Amino acid sequence: MSAVIIDGRSVAAEVREGVARDVAAMTAHGSRAPGLAVVLCGDDPASAIYVRNKGGAAERVGFQFQLHRRPSRISTAELLRLVGELNADDAIDGMVVQLPLPAHIDVDAVADAIAPDKDADGFNPVNFGRLAEGRAAPVGATPIGCMELLRRYDVPIGGTRAVVVGRSLLVGRPAALLLTNADATVTICHSKTRDLATVCRAADILITATGRPGSVDASYVKPGACVIDVGTTPRDGTVAGDVDRASVEPVAGWLTPVPGGVGPMTIAMLLRNTLSLASARRRPAAVV
Numbered sequence: 001m002s003a004v005i006i007d008g009r010s011v012a013a014e015v016r017e018g019v020a021r022d023v024a025a026m027t028a029h030g031s032r033a034p035g036l037a038v039v040l041c042g043d044d045p046a047s048a049i050y051v052r053n054k055g056g057a058a059e060r061v062g063f064q065f066q067l068h069r070r071p072s073r074i075s076t077a078e079l080l081r082l083v084g085e086l087n088a089d090d091a092i093d094g095m096v097v098q099l100p101l102p103a104h105i106d107v108d109a110v111a112d113a114i115a116p117d118k119d120a121d122g123f124n125p126v127n128f129g130r131l132a133e134g135r136a137a138p139v140g141a142t143p144i145g146c147m148e149l150l151r152r153y154d155v156p157i158g159g160t161r162a163v164v165v166g167r168s169l170l171v172g173r174p175a176a177l178l179l180t181n182a183d184a185t186v187t188i189c190h191s192k193t194r195d196l197a198t199v200c201r202a203a204d205i206l207i208t209a210t211g212r213p214g215s216v217d218a219s220y221v222k223p224g225a226c227v228i229d230v231g232t233t234p235r236d237g238t239v240a241g242d243v244d245r246a247s248v249e250p251v252a253g254w255l256t257p258v259p260g261g262v263g264p265m266t267i268a269m270l271l272r273n274t275l276s277l278a279s280a281r282r283r284p285a286a287v288v
Helices: 008-028 045-060 076-088 107-113 125-132 141-152 172-181 196-201 263-282
Strands: 035-041 064-070 094-097 161-165 185-189 205-208 226-229 233-235 238-240
Touching: 008 045, 008 141, 008 263, 035 045, 035 076, 035 263, 045 064, 045 263, 064 076, 076 094, 076 107, 094 263, 125 172, 141 172, 141 226, 141 263, 161 172, 161 196, 172 185, 172 205, 185 196
Parallel strands: 035 064, 035 094, 161 185, 161 205, 205 226
Antiparallel strands: 233 238
């Protein structure tokens, strides 16, 4: 039998609808709408489109959205000042500094500067550390989107073997931690992994985020496994995934398509992250 195709578009639509309902309830009770700020440096066309999509989605669910555009020549110090201003702005509940940043920017300094309680994309290392400890924390929208797809499609996680191909801070490492926290036994693979196909074939859940189109074929997939393809490489006016769908679909138990799988979840989960941050900031402080 062919794999169940995981429909990221429909799941993302359900997530957005849920966020919109919660925002409506929040404002009906007298709270202001959640505020999301995105910082865009430079004129990368793909980033500009992505940020425009974020802004439109945020406004449609009832958020207050701010876009802060800065030229590519901005210095690290200037960018840090802007981040500091957004940290201090009580109208902002969640913040994203769009990647990639210009090559001369100190990305680590920017990540360190984002207030952990406004970190809508899990960029600050404090939140990454909380995730590593198994504590509640904002997590990058793409990896948490992968977990949401697994949950919505009732893919078993506890007690399974999971393999994550790719060790980036944006996807691979947080995805591995999320799976570990959900009681999977996890292996992280990368460019130096020997006999990658053999390692992948042991996985009940295989997440690939390498940006190498079509590199994962049926020889990498255990029959019945869940394959989550995070690859989004531009090609011929669309995007191509890491997975060779034609060969993998007859083998896998579940499969995310590209496009239409993980991609739509990223903005939806960013909205949910921001709503969670806004709700937390509105809760009264505990009396000690």
